[in-house]
Amino acid sequence: MTHIASADESAVVRAQRELQDAGVRTVIGTVVNASGVTLAKSVPLARLGIFHHSGMGAAPVWHVFAIDGGIAFTDTITPVGDMRLKIDIAGLRVLPGGRAWAPANLFEQDGAASPACARGILADVEGRLDAAGYRALVGHELEFFLVSPDGSALENTPWVPYGATGLLDRSELLEDLLSAMNQAGLPIEQIHAEYGRNQFEFSLPPASPVHAADTAVFAKVIVGIVARAHGMQASFSPLPFAGAVGNGAHQHLSLQTNGMSLFSGGSGPHGISHEGGAAIGGIIEGLPDIQGFLTGSVLSGSRLAPGTWSGAYLCWGLENREASVRFLNEGESNPHGPNVEVKIIDPSANVYLASAAILALALDGIRSGRELPGEIPGDPARLSEDERHRANVRLLSDSPAAIIDTLDKSRLARGLLGDAIVDATVAVRRYEQRTSAELAPDALAERFRLAWSI
Numbered sequence: 001m002t003h004i005a006s007a008d009e010s011a012v013v014r015a016q017r018e019l020q021d022a023g024v025r026t027v028i029g030t031v032v033n034a035s036g037v038t039l040a041k042s043v044p045l046a047r048l049g050i051f052h053h054s055g056m057g058a059a060p061v062w063h064v065f066a067i068d069g070g071i072a073f074t075d076t077i078t079p080v081g082d083m084r085l086k087i088d089i090a091g092l093r094v095l096p097g098g099r100a101w102a103p104a105n106l107f108e109q110d111g112a113a114s115p116a117c118a119r120g121i122l123a124d125v126e127g128r129l130d131a132a133g134y135r136a137l138v139g140h141e142l143e144f145f146l147v148s149p150d151g152s153a154l155e156n157t158p159w160v161p162y163g164a165t166g167l168l169d170r171s172e173l174l175e176d177l178l179s180a181m182n183q184a185g186l187p188i189e190q191i192h193a194e195y196g197r198n199q200f201e202f203s204l205p206p207a208s209p210v211h212a213a214d215t216a217v218f219a220k221v222i223v224g225i226v227a228r229a230h231g232m233q234a235s236f237s238p239l240p241f242a243g244a245v246g247n248g249a250h251q252h253l254s255l256q257t258n259g260m261s262l263f264s265g266g267s268g269p270h271g272i273s274h275e276g277g278a279a280i281g282g283i284i285e286g287l288p289d290i291q292g293f294l295t296g297s298v299l300s301g302s303r304l305a306p307g308t309w310s311g312a313y314l315c316w317g318l319e320n321r322e323a324s325v326r327f328l329n330e331g332e333s334n335p336h337g338p339n340v341e342v343k344i345i346d347p348s349a350n351v352y353l354a355s356a357a358i359l360a361l362a363l364d365g366i367r368s369g370r371e372l373p374g375e376i377p378g379d380p381a382r383l384s385e386d387e388r389h390r391a392n393v394r395l396l397s398d399s400p401a402a403i404i405d406t407l408d409k410s411r412l413a414r415g416l417l418g419d420a421i422v423d424a425t426v427a428v429r430r431y432e433q434r435t436s437a438e439l440a441p442d443a444l445a446e447r448f449r450l451a452w453s454i
C-alpha cells in the first residue's frame with residue numbers, strides 16, 4: 001500500500017515537473033455528463049496532486065445539467081450532497097496557451113465511484129471484456145460545422161462536398177488542429193471537408209475504449225481552441241442547421257481474443273467468426289434499447305434520415321453506409337484490420353456512454369450466443385416495404401420521446417449500465433423535450449447549435 005501510494009506520489013511530482021517545463025500554469029479536468037455536455041474544473045499547476053488525490057467538489061446535479069443550462073432534478077439528484085471530481089494524471093496532455101487538460105472521474109465523498117460517472121462506467125465495461133478474455137479497440141470519427149462566434153452560419157463561400165476547396169479555404173485552421181494534436185502526442189489520422197457547407201471530419205486512430213474516448217474529448221477541446229483562435233466556433237450539434245445533413249460521431253470497433261480478430265478467419269460471411277457474429281448480433285438486437293445513449297437528444301432524431309449516411313436502418317452490411325452497423329473487411333485497403341462502424345451515434349451523445357453501451361451489447365451478444373442477422377448488401381431504401389419486412393430491416397426510431405421511453409423501460413440497458421445512468425439520461429433528455437416542445441425546427445437547431453461545443 002505504502003509502495004503504491006509513493007509510486008503514485010512520484011508520478012504526480014514527475015507530471016508536475018514536466019508540465020512546468022512545458023510552460024503550463026493551469027490544469028483543466030473535464031467530465032462529460034448525461035446530456036453530452038463537457039463540464040470542467042481547473043486548478044493552478046501547484047495543486048495538481050490535490051486535483052488527483054482529493055479532487056474538487058462537484059454537486060450531484062452535475063450529472064443532470066441540461067443543454068440549456070437548466071437542471072433536470074430527479075428524486076435522487078437534488079441540491080443536497082457533493083461529489084469529488086478527480087483527474088487521471090495518466091491522461092494529462094498539454095494544451096496550447098499555458099494550460100494542460102486531463103480526463104476526470106466523479107466519486108462519492110467516501111471514495112466510491114459515482115454510479116452515474118460515464119468514464120467510470122466505460123472503464124467497468126472495459127474491465128468486463130478483459131475478464132472475459134476480449135480486447136476492444138475503438139476508433140472515433142468527429143464531424144463538426146464551423147460557424148461564427150455567435151453560432152450563426154459563416155458567409156457563403158464556394159463549397160464542394162468532400163472537395164479540396166474547403167481544405168484550402170480553412171488550411172491554416174486545419175494546420176493548427178493537426179499540429180496541436182501532434183504536439184500532444186495524439187496525432188489525427190486524416191481530415192476532410194464533409195458533405196455539409198463548412199463541415200469537416202477527422203478520424204482518430206483505434207485505441208483502448210477509455211483512452212479512445214478521452215482522446216475524442218481532448219480533440220473537441222483542441223477544436224474549440226483552434227476555432228476561437230481563427231475567429232469562429234465549432235458546432236458539434238447532431239443537426240446544426242435544420243433541413244441539412246447533420247454531424248455524426250461514428251465509432252469503429254474491433255474485438256480480439258488471444259490476439260485474433262473476431263471479425264476475420266471465421267466461417268461466417270466475410271470471415272466473421274462465430275463470436276464476432278454474436279457480437280454484431282448483440283449490437284443489432286439491443287440497439288433500439290440503448291439508442292437513447294447514442295442519439296438521445298432532442299435534435300438527434302431529425303439527423304436520422306435515410307439517404308444521409310447516418311445509418312438510420314437497423315441492419316448491418318459490408319461497407320453499407322445506410323446501415324447502422326457498417327462492416328469493414330480485412331485486407332490491404334484496411335490497415336487497421338476488420339471492424340464494425342456504428343454509424344448512428346451523434347456528437348450529442350456522451351462519448352464514454354456510447355462506447356460503453358455498444359461494447360456491453362457486444363459482450364452480451366457473445367455471452368448469449370446470438371446469431372449474426374442476415375446481411376443487407378444494398379441501400380435498404382431501394383427495397384420495397386415488403387422486401388424490407390422479409391429481410392427484417394427497419395428504420396430506427398427518429399422520435400426523441402419514443403427513443404427515451406424505450407431506454408427508460410429497457411431492462412437490458414439498466415442491466416448493462418446501471419439504473420443511475422439510465423435515470424440521469426432519461427431525466428435530461430425529457431427535460432430537453434419538455435422545454436423545447438414549442439420550437440419550430442429552425443429555431444430548435446439554432447438554439448442548441450453550440451450546446452455541445454467546448
Ligand code: GLU
Binds near residue numbers: 143245247249308
Ligand atoms: N454526416 C453523416 C452523419 O450524420 C455522416 C457522413 C459520413 O458517412 O461520414 O452521420
Ligand code: MG
Binds near residue numbers: 143194
Ligand atoms: Mg463523415
